Amino acid sequence: MSGKTGYPHPLVGAEWLSARLEDPGVKVVDARDAEDFRRGHVKGAVSLPLQRILEDEQPERVAALLGKLGVEDETLVVTYDDRGGTHASRLAWALERAGHFKVAVLEVEFRSWADRGLPVSLKKPLEETKMHSVRENIHIVATGEEIREKAGSPHMVLVDVRSRLDYLDGHLKGAKTMPWKMFAGRGKVLAGREEMERLIDEHFISRDKEIITYSSDGASAALVFYAFRLAGFQKVKLYPGSWKDLMSAGLQVERLKEAHYRDLLGDISLE
Amino acid sequence: MNPGKEEHAASAGGLGFAMPEEAERFAHVLRLFREGKLGEDDFRRFRLQHGIYSERFQTDFGLLRVKLPAGVITPEQLELLADLAEVFSIGSLHLTTRQNIQLHWLLFEDVPEILRRLAEAGLTTREACGNTVRNVTCCPLAGCCPHEAFDVTPYALATARYLLRNPMNQDLPRKFKINFSGCGRWCSLAPLNDVGLVAEEREDGGRRVKGFRVYVGGGLGPASYVGGLLEDFTPEDRLLETVASVIRVFDRLGDRVKMHKNRMRYLVKEMGFQKFKELVLRERRIVQVTQPANFRLSLPQASSPLKEVEESFNPAQGVKDEAYLRWFTTNVTAQKQKGYYAVYLSTPAGDMLAQQVRAVAEVARNHSEERLVRVTPLQGLVFRWIPGRNVPEVYWKLKEAGLASPGALSVASVVGCTGTASCNLAITNSHRVAKEVRKKFLELGLDMDGDLKNLAVKLSGCPNSCGHHAIGAVGLVGSTQRIEGILTPAYLMLLGGKTGLDARIGKPFMRVPAKKLPEVLVRLFELYKAEKAEGEDFHNWIDRVLRGGGASVIKNAEDLRRELEKAAKLPSPREDPKAYMDWGSEEKFVAKTARGECAA
Numbered sequence: 126m127s128g129k130t131g132y133p134h135p136l137v138g139a140e141w142l143s144a145r146l147e148d149p150g151v152k153v154v155d156a157r158d159a160e161d162f163r164r165g166h167v168k169g170a171v172s173l174p175l176q177r178i179l180e181d182e183q184p185e186r187v188a189a190l191l192g193k194l195g196v197e198d199e200t201l202v203v204t205y206d207d208r209g210g211t212h213a214s215r216l217a218w219a220l221e222r223a224g225h226f227k228v229a230v231l232e233v234e235f236r237s238w239a240d241r242g243l244p245v246s247l248k249k250p251l252e253e254t255k256m257h258s259v260r261e262n263i264h265i266v267a268t269g270e271e272i273r274e275k276a277g278s279p280h281m282v283l284v285d286v287r288s289r290l291d292y293l294d295g296h297l298k299g300a301k302t303m304p305w306k307m308f309a310g311r312g313k314v315l316a317g318r319e320e321m322e323r324l325i326d327e328h329f330i331s332r333d334k335e336i337i338t339y340s341s342d343g344a345s346a347a348l349v350f351y352a353f354r355l356a357g358f359q360k361v362k363l364y365p366g367s368w369k370d371l372m373s374a375g376l377q378v379e380r381l382k383e384a385h386y387r388d389l390l391g392d393i394s395l396e
Numbered sequence: 397m398n399p400g401k402e403e404h405a406a407s408a409g410g411l412g413f414a415m416p417e418e419a420e421r422f423a424h425v426l427r428l429f430r431e432g433k434l435g436e437d438d439f440r441r442f443r444l445q446h447g448i449y450s451e452r453f454q455t456d457f458g459l460l461r462v463k464l465p466a467g468v469i470t471p472e473q474l475e476l477l478a479d480l481a482e483v484f485s486i487g488s489l490h491l492t493t494r495q496n497i498q499l500h501w502l503l504f505e506d507v508p509e510i511l512r513r514l515a516e517a518g519l520t521t522r523e524a525c526g527n528t529v530r531n532v533t534c535c536p537l538a539g540c541c542p543h544e545a546f547d548v549t550p551y552a553l554a555t556a557r558y559l560l561r562n563p564m565n566q567d568l569p570r571k572f573k574i575n576f577s578g579c580g581r582w583c584s585l586a587p588l589n590d591v592g593l594v595a596e597e598r599e600d601g602g603r604r605v606k607g608f609r610v611y612v613g614g615g616l617g618p619a620s621y622v623g624g625l626l627e628d629f630t631p632e633d634r635l636l637e638t639v640a641s642v643i644r645v646f647d648r649l650g651d652r653v654k655m656h657k658n659r660m661r662y663l664v665k666e667m668g669f670q671k672f673k674e675l676v677l678r679e680r681r682i683v684q685v686t687q688p689a690n691f692r693l694s695l696p697q698a699s700s701p702l703k704e705v706e707e708s709f710n711p712a713q714g715v716k717d718e719a720y721l722r723w724f725t726t727n728v729t730a731q732k733q734k735g736y737y738a739v740y741l742s743t744p745a746g747d748m749l750a751q752q753v754r755a756v757a758e759v760a761r762n763h764s765e766e767r768l769v770r771v772t773p774l775q776g777l778v779f780r781w782i783p784g785r786n787v788p789e790v791y792w793k794l795k796e797a798g799l800a801s802p803g804a805l806s807v808a809s810v811v812g813c814t815g816t817a818s819c820n821l822a823i824t825n826s827h828r829v830a831k832e833v834r835k836k837f838l839e840l841g842l843d844m845d846g847d848l849k850n851l852a853v854k855l856s857g858c859p860n861s862c863g864h865h866a867i868g869a870v871g872l873v874g875s876t877q878r879i880e881g882i883l884t885p886a887y888l889m890l891l892g893g894k895t896g897l898d899a900r901i902g903k904p905f906m907r908v909p910a911k912k913l914p915e916v917l918v919r920l921f922e923l924y925k926a927e928k929a930e931g932e933d934f935h936n937w938i939d940r941v942l943r944g945g946g947a948s949v950i951k952n953a954e955d956l957r958r959e960l961e962k963a964a965k966l967p968s969p970r971e972d973p974k975a976y977m978d979w980g981s982e983e984k985f986v987a988k989t990a991r992g993e994c995a996a
């Protein structure tokens with residue numbers, strides 16, 4: 126499970142997981158809405174909609190939530206979603222931040238898990254409360270303040286994972302544009318390690334850089350957070366807020382001047 | 397040659413033109429450039445060779461042109477492009493007048509990965525730009541058109557394949573364009589290309605021989621020319637050697653110094669057509685005796701079903717839905733094969749959203765019996781081989797995707813190059829105004845006016861003519877005009893342009909401020925309708941007026957100009973300062989251009 130970064134490998138395969146559904150050391154956590162969960166989920170999974178975490182991400186609260194779901198400090202948590210892995214990643218990141226280090230994202234969306242005929246259940250799982258300790262991990266969190274301070278530093282790369290159009294409309298000064306969908310694999314939430322390394326190399330970002338990712342919702346940036354980890358980066362941080370939050374943090378925004386790219390967007394009567 | 401490797405995506409019916417190694421090579425060369433080991437000019441030449449332009453005034457962003465020989469594309473390829481547009485671009489694709497498809501606003505850094513994915517689907521960007529033979533175009537209806545001598549598609553594809561990556565075609569004095577037409581009717585673009593080939597069949601000793609009328613030396617640009625006839629019949633087995641001979645003469649003698657005079661038409665002009673013709677024919681004898689054994693025309697198998705359906709079904713019969721009937725009348729034509737229809741799709745100046753492109757792929761897959769789509773020179777698409785009974789279903793599917801606007805085969809099919817929305821050379825936003833004009837025409841229902849049926853309004857953002865303005869019935873080229881002392885975006889209007897074998901280059905008539913263009917065009921057509929003689933077409937009326945032989949109100953050019961100027965009058969800058977700005981802009985107009993890479 127351990128990648129060359131010293132972090133656990135951020136992804137687990139569907140086959141790998143399906144063989145461990147009974148393993149008491151593994152807990153599958155469904156990041157989708159409670160309603161989706163009720164309609165069917167990975168057998169043995171517990172529900173923790175991302176939305177619930179986002180209400181309040183204090184490590185104490187997250188640790189308590191984990192405990193309630195029967196997750197102990199040493200349990201391997203595997204998260205999944207139906208949002209291209211963005212919600213599962215964001216959830217995984219929140220757990221890491223609260224000090225739950227052993228966490229991974231399922232390589233496929235729930236849809237494709239079910240399509241492959243892997244075990245699915247409708248039953249509400251038994252939840253047995255366990256104790257979970259709190260060890261806040263601040264090394265993976267980037268704040269607006271920090272982004273401002275490090276702006277322009279040659280050691281840090283700010284990665285804007287929103288769509289190209291959003292980027293052109295305005296982005297943080299100095300940010301690189303790498304829309305999150307470019308990291309997806311075929312039928313997988315992330316491409317393989319080699320492809321990821323190649324993609325990042327081709328954008329000329331070297332391994333020694335500190336990476337800060339941001340997105341419009343904070344979730345897709347979490348997927349890219351794991352993409353960089355997978356490619357072997359050691360210092361990767363997520364700005365967990367939204368683009369709106371970034372704007373209210375008063376950070377410097379760059380725009381293209383006199384660029385009429387919006388006129389390339391189809392029918393004007395659709396505007 | 398290793399056939400398995402070279403021919404990618406064989407499933408696309410011989411449409412695979414890709415070479416996966418080119419993605420790796422691009423990555424490598426980009427690295428050299430970024431590391432400062434390769435100069436700016438060398439990198440530019442390299443990326444143009446691989447279909448990448450820079451975006452207007454940008455150093456890091458570019459556009460990527462996917463080369464589609466004969467304009468043919470499969471549903472799977474379209475779906476891939478839609479995905480790429482969403483992932484790497486701004487979520488839209490742009491169809492060009494040379495039947496290519498472009499992705500805009502990519503980082504150069506994105507390109508290797510995109511090329512890799514394109515190659516897997518058999519698509520290439522190679523020689524889509526730069527001083528090379530550009531996309532080989534052909535009639536979008538080839539194989540289905542009632543007027544054609546024969547289907548030119550296989551010849552266009554074979555020529556494209558022969559020339560692609562051919563050493564003879566890597567460093568020409570300037571770009572080089574080839575078009576195949578099925579016949580010489582009004583829609584043919586053959587005489588407006590460096591080499592234009594018009595299908596013709598002849599009797600030879602009791603045998604039917606396929607061949608071409610060959611035109612050379614045509615082309616559109618700051619100075620546009622109609623090509624001259626090289627040979628009135630070149631049999632098909634001499635096709636490639638004839639094309640190659642023209643290219644070789646151009647390569648040897650073309651101007652490599654004066655940037656503005658290096659298209660082949662200037663060479664032809666300078667030495668005289670007769671002399672050029674002799675040189676080419678002499679060259680052909682050399683090519684013949686020195687050609688390698690494998691230099692043969694190998695025609696890809698036609699993938700068309702080439703049959704007729706028994707039942708005849710009239711897709712318009714009994715339908716009451718007016719929107720459908722309007723769409724049917726202005727977007728659908730019967731094929732020469734009984735029972736089949738070709739369904740055209742018009743787009744606002746060539747732009748489509750990724751979602752819409754997916755809908756197009758679906759329609760082709762489910763309703764076209766050849767399972768293909770073609771890009772048209774009017775920046776639109778056409779589905780062919782649609783059985784009559786499927787036509788209504790196609791309409792509903794397109795409508796759902798916002799693609800069933802009427803007017804594809806009408807005056808509302810307005811062409812506009814990318815202009816200031818993308819191009820370094822643009823003076824005006826010809827792209828946006830083309831959409832405005834189209835919208836206005838559709839609102840007024842001009843698409844349903846039979847008198848305006850085959851008229852083309854074509855706009856370019858500068859004299860380079862990527863929007864084909866010189867051959868529009870009304871052509872418009874981006875320019876400026878000082879009005880009330882204010883520099884205002886404007887269009888120079890050309891009249892009298894025409895395609896077909898009797899192609900003509902339009903003549904400058906008057907300047908129109910950009911914001912008044914839609915009104916002025918509407919007024920022009922109103923005047924034509926009011927003044928034309930019974931059955932007189934627009935071209936003839938214009939000719940008559942320009943000769944001073946007009947009737948009633950519009951007697952001559954002066955009258956016409958005076959009338960149009962009324963419609964072109966801007967409110968005072970106090971009343972409406974925006975009237976002096978360009979479409980889509982909120983800023984004071986400035987005419988700014990940068991070094992051209994010549995985008996379409």
Ligand code: SF4
Nearest residue numbers: 813819822857858862
């Ligand atoms: S160079 Fe071509 S694309 Fe650019 S503005 Fe001129 S005509 Fe349009």
